[in-house]
Amino acid sequence: MNAAAGLDFASISERVQSEVQRAIQRSIKGVEYFSTSGPSLGSTPKDILAVRGTMNLYHYRPVADEIYRVPILIVMATTNRGYILDMVPGQSFIEFLLKRGYDVYMLDWTAPKPEEKSLRMEDYVLDFIPDCVRRVQQDSGEKDVSIIGYCFGGVLSLLYGSIFHDGPMKNLICFTTPIDFREMKLFQNFSDRRYFDVDRLVDSVGNVPPEMILSSFEMLRPASRTVSQVQLWENIWNDEYVKAYRMMDRWGTDTLPLAGEYFRAITKDLMWDNKLYNDTMSVGGRAAELSSIKVPILHAVAEHDHIVPYDAAKHLIMKVGSTDKEEVMLKGGHVSLVAGANAIKRLWPKLDSWLGKRST
């Protein structure tokens, strides 16, 4: 009768036992959680090639016996740290690329200092990126460079590629890169020009504080932080879960401030006037039209991206002038597209098969 009702006392007893064990483990591991630091991130061996203000250029030491001719320059988003792409061994995109025979450089950012509040879009697009490309060429001895841009790093790479369209960029890969800023609905509403006085903000605070940037990201999913903490408590007995949580949590909260003038330009040119989508964007007086980009391009977008929704990213492939172009939509969110178990299975192998044959 009990079996017919779906009750299995042996399995219930097992389940109770396992829950009691987990409860004990939670108490022990809970104490451990607060008394230890998280895993060490971004530890793939690298050399610092250049440090100039907020700009940092790294070269990761090759590990393969032979490497592809064309080096890769990764351009990180200006709001976040580059170690999202170099978490821990076995879960590092950089390590994956090195093992697959790529020569990898990264343009990473540090917090702009108060005196750097005057950094403009021009400084990023016409100075920092070209300077890094030059240094990569010099260091590698190769003329061609492939560029990978993540999120807003993708926007900066597109601006660079559209201005220096006859330059050394051989391939362009964008991860979750917004083009149509009208479609970033909540950010649009937060920065509604009728109510958001960007001039007043920038003039009073200088650089936009990281807390403000972090809270605007968190407001997109206000319940998720609390829920993730509940889930952490439930899974605190599971070392792998805790490790993954700590890595993502540390990165997620390690947001960078944005240089004031740069933020002002993003708000006015992109959020308000949607200039990149409307083909009216210019940087330092130089037109930046996506149709000028003619190099092979791959755009990877995430199916469940709440930060850059598909509608904001989908026009990129249509608008560039390249003939060799591809968009790939993969399962996952804005971050899980590029890091974590999901990325290892989906994005990384896809990128390798696309880029390998274009890197000789």
Added chain:
Amino acid sequence: MADKGNDPAVIWQTMIGEMEKGFNAFANQAMSSPEFSKAMNQVGGATAGAQKQLGELMEKYLLAMNLPSRAQLVGMAERLQSIESQLNEIKALLHQVHRNSLAPEGGYGATPRPPRTKRPPSEGEQK
């Protein structure tokens, strides 16, 4: 094993997941209104102004007490960061100089690097 549908842990997790989705969807809808934007930016503007004023007051108070203000400590931290950055820069330059001195004709350093001869695996080899 117990049926997953009857498992209290699974039921709890599903419930939490649904609550999260529901709350996020509700909040997103509320935050899409112009009224929300107006209120948020009014509060944000007022807070920024108040913070600035409070900061100035605190600075005067700490000065009177002969204590360093937060701004001064941040300034010191920034100086340290800047010294650290300059050290990194010097390190990078030294690294470059060292490599160039070993290189036959400048440019590509003499630190042994793998040859740039890799070819992509053929279609059949790719997983």
